[in-house]
Amino acid sequence: xxxxxxxxLGQGSYSTLPPSLTERLSKLLYWPAALxxxxxxxxxxxxxxxxxxxxxxxxxxxxxxxxxYVYLSRGGFAWRYLFPGIAGMxxxxxxxxxxxxxxxxxNYSSTHxxxxxxxxxxxxxxxxxxxxxxxxYSLHASGAEYRLVLREGEAAPRWVSPPLALRAGKxxxxxxxxxxxxxxxxDTALPLPELIKHREALAKLVLVMPDxxxxxxxxxxxxxxxxxxxxxxxxxxxTRTADGAVFIANRxxxxxxxxxxxxxxxxxxxxxxxxxxxRMLFDAEFRGPFLSIFTWTxxxxxxxxxxxxxxxxxxxxxxxxxxxxxxxxxxxxLFLPYAVPGFISIxxxxxxxxQNFGEINAxxxxxxxxxxxxxxxPLLAKTMLVIVNxxxxxxxxxxxxxxxxxxxxxDLYEASALAGASPATNFFKITAPLIIKPLAPLLVSAFAFxxxxxxxxALLTDGRPDFLSTKLxxxxxxxxxxxxxxxxxxxxxxxxxxxxAISTLIFFLVAALSLINxxxxxxxxx
Numbered sequence: 001x002x003x004x005x006x007x008x009l010g011q012g013s014y015s016t017l018p019p020s021l022t023e024r025l026s027k028l029l030y031w032p033a034a035l036x037x038x039x040x041x042x043x044x045x046x047x048x049x050x051x052x053x054x055x056x057x058x059x060x061x062x063x064x065x066x067x068x069y070v071y072l073s074r075g076g077f078a079w080r081y082l083f084p085g086i087a088g089m090x091x092x093x094x095x096x097x098x099x100x101x102x103x104x105x106x107n108y109s110s111t112h113x114x115x116x117x118x119x120x121x122x123x124x125x126x127x128x129x130x131x132x133x134x135x136x137y138s139l140h141a142s143g144a145e146y147r148l149v150l151r152e153g154e155a156a157p158r159w160v161s162p163p164l165a166l167r168a169g170k171x172x173x174x175x176x177x178x179x180x181x182x183x184x185x186x187d188t189a190l191p192l193p194e195l196i197k198h199r200e201a202l203a204k205l206v207l208v209m210p211d212x213x214x215x216x217x218x219x220x221x222x223x224x225x226x227x228x229x230x231x232x233x234x235x236x237x238x239t240r241t242a243d244g245a246v247f248i249a250n251r252x253x254x255x256x257x258x259x260x261x262x263x264x265x266x267x268x269x270x271x272x273x274x275x276x277x278x279r280m281l282f283d284a285e286f287r288g289p290f291l292s293i294f295t296w297t298x299x300x301x302x303x304x305x306x307x308x309x310x311x312x313x314x315x316x317x318x319x320x321x322x323x324x325x326x327x328x329x330x331x332x333x334l335f336l337p338y339a340v341p342g343f344i345s346i347x348x349x350x351x352x353x354x355q356n357f358g359e360i361n362a363x364x365x366x367x368x369x370x371x372x373x374x375x376x377x378p379l380l381a382k383t384m385l386v387i388v389n390x391x392x393x394x395x396x397x398x399x400x401x402x403x404x405x406x407x408x409x410x411d412l413y414e415a416s417a418l419a420g421a422s423p424a425t426n427f428f429k430i431t432a433p434l435i436i437k438p439l440a441p442l443l444v445s446a447f448a449f450x451x452x453x454x455x456x457x458a459l460l461t462d463g464r465p466d467f468l469s470t471k472l473x474x475x476x477x478x479x480x481x482x483x484x485x486x487x488x489x490x491x492x493x494x495x496x497x498x499x500x501a502i503s504t505l506i507f508f509l510v511a512a513l514s515l516i517n518x519x520x521x522x523x524x525x526x
Contacts, residue, residue, distance in 0.1 A: 034072055041068075059095075063087065097507065104276055104501035110494035112254045112267040119256070119268040120249075123238055127216070127226035134224035135159075135215065138189035139198065146198070148207070149189070150176065150215075150223060159209065166201040173206045176215075195220050238264075276501035289467045289474035290483075297479040298513075300385065301450040305443055307390045312397025317431060319398075320405045331402075338395030346459040349388045378476040381461050385477055389456055393446065400442060404435045444518055448510050457482040480506050 041064040049057035070076035070083045106112075114122070135150045135158075145163035152158065157179040164174065195202070199220065207215040207223055215223040230238045237248045238256060247256040251270040255263040279286055318324070319331050337345060352358050353374040361371045374384045412430050421429070457463060463475025463482050473490075474483055480502065488499030 034068075038064075038068060063091075097504075100500045101504045102500075103497055104504050105271060105273060106269050106497045107254045107267075107272050107275075108269050108496040108500070109498075111265070112269050112497075114266060114268055116249055116251075116268040116270070119266055120232070120236075120238065122266070123230045123256070123264065124228065124232055126229040128229055129218050129222075130225045130227060133213075134218065134222050136221055137223050139195055139202075140187045140189055142187075146190075148174075148176070148205075148223075149179070150207070159207075161207065164205075166198050168200040169204065171204050171206060173208055175208045176210075178210065192220065272497070276498045277505075279498065280501065280505070283471070285471040289470050289472070292467070292476070293474060293478050293480060293483050294509075296382065296477070297451060300382070300389075300479060301447050301453075303386050304389045304393060304450045305447050307386070308393035308446070309397050309439075309443060311390065312394040312399075313401045313432075313435065315394070315398045316401035316405060317427060319402065334398060335395050337391055338399070342392055343455060343459055345392060346388060346456060349384075349391075350460055353384055375461060376465055378465055381465065381477045385456065385460060388460060389450065389453065392456075393450075396446070397439075400439060401435055404438055405431070408434050441518070444514055448514055451479070451510050451513070452481045452506070453479065454481045454485065458485075480509075 041060075045057050045061050045064065048060060067083065067087070070079045076083075135152060137151075138149050140147050140149060142163045144165075146166050147163055148161040149157045150159040159176040160179050161174050161176045164172075203217045205217060205223075209215065213225055216226050218224050218226075227241065229241060231241060233239060233246070235248075237246050239246050245258050245262070247258055247262075247264055249255075249268070250257045252272065253263070254267040254270040254272075255265075257263050280290055281287065315334055319327055319334075321327075324330070352360050355361055355371060355373050355375065358374075361374075365371050372380050374380050408431065413426060416426050416430060457477060457479055461475070461477045463478035463486065465476055467474045467476060472495075473486060475486075478486070484499045484502045484506070487495050487502065
């Protein structure tokens with residue numbers, strides 16, 4: 001066998017299906033696979049709808065419908081490459097913004113977590129035991145099953161249940177018989193640990209007496225009849241069975257209330273319009289700290305960008321000097337703050353600025369005899385935040401400027417040298433104007449980042465020291481995002497509605513400031 005024949009046989013050994021058969025298989029499986037996806041999507045929508053989330057189900061239905069139209073019809077062919085990006089933007093960007101803004105128009109908080117209908121259901125589920133008909137019980141093993149024995153106090157057994165499997169699950173109704181008509185278990189009653197073990201199953205039992213009285217589980221030792229605490233009225237109000245007081249849902253406060261102002265817990269989530277925004281603008285006790293925090297947020301971001309840019313640009317220009325020895329070593333050392341994870345650097349600085357044990361105060365005390373209270377004095381705390389943030393941010397600007405300097409033609413500096421210009425003239429007339437134009441958008445993004453620099457505040461000062469005598473806890477070193485976090489999750493009752501309103505305001509403020517900076521940068525470049 002010659003080489004040509006061997007090669008031909010070798011190539012023929014890698015056989016594939018004929019193109020016609022492959023196309024037939026793909027066409028045959030196309031619609032069954034598409035139908036399976038459609039059925040799965042509809043089932044997911046149905047499951048979400050059955051949980052009571054009609055809005056979420058409608059959103060999923062619209063999303064799936066659009067996706068199937070784009071990928072299964074000829075009319076949507078042009079959108080097949082754009083649809084994933086648009087869907088991702090709607091789900092991960094637009095939806096969180098709209099959902100947060102929507103919460104800002106409600107009273108959603110730790111005391112108003114449930115919907116009105118769920119609160120009504122919760123109250124109607126509350127029952128009181130009929131004390132004079134409560135019976136003690138004991139649990140006895142009956143082979144692989146168990147029997148309940150009911151008695152009044154320490155008296156002899158009066159009623160006995162049939163053998164029960166005691167499996168936790170749905171509610172089970174069991175008819176009990178008189179102890180004289182059924183043999184009472186002779187085995188010793190099971191101890192308390194066994195009752196605790198079967199507590200979930202016992203809680204699902206409803207014991208039906210011969211006179212049709214229903215006994216419910218009341219605890220580890222008792223069964224008894226119960227009566228509802230509340231009755232529902234046709235107009236949606238609730239009547240307390242104990243005294244007949246009528247509670248009406250007040251959607252302005254988010255509570256069920258009587259005409260005299262008595263309220264029920266828990267409250268429910270209700271639409272309150274622009275009340276959270278009005279609180280920020282017109283409540284003097286809230287507006288004062290809020291305006292101070294907003295002003296400090298802008299100042300903090302601006303100072304950080306200014307000093308980080310100045311220092312980073314200065315180092316980049318110095319390291320660009322070819323006559324400097326050990327430039328690589330210097331560049332590596334100056335880059336280290338950017339290489340170390342930010343949270344580690346922040347925690348290190350927190351120790352360095354410690355008033356009693358920090359190295360910074362030890363040096364200041366040795367040189368000048370002072371030990372500043374960095375964390376207790378508002379001005380010093382703000383200064384410390386700016387110092388640490390500039391330390392973390394200048395390497396980024398230095399790297400950017402180092403790259404931009406390489407793009408400046410050397411002929412400009414040669415002509416400047418022939419004209420006898422000084423290094424300062426070269427910087428302000430050549431370097432800075434040529435660097436600032438491409439650097440401007442990056443500085444705008446750095447400003448927006450520092451406007452929401454939550455990690456620095458949370459790890460270094462936690463917003464402290466606090467303002468005194470404020471309605472809501474607020475720190476003098478808080479920026480808007482950390483202040484919002486405290487309102488939503490920490491010090492003030494988890495007021496999610498107010499926090500969402502502030503978050504929405506932050507979004508528009510950052511967007512407006514970014515647009516203003518971009519316009520100013522564009523004008524400066526003309």
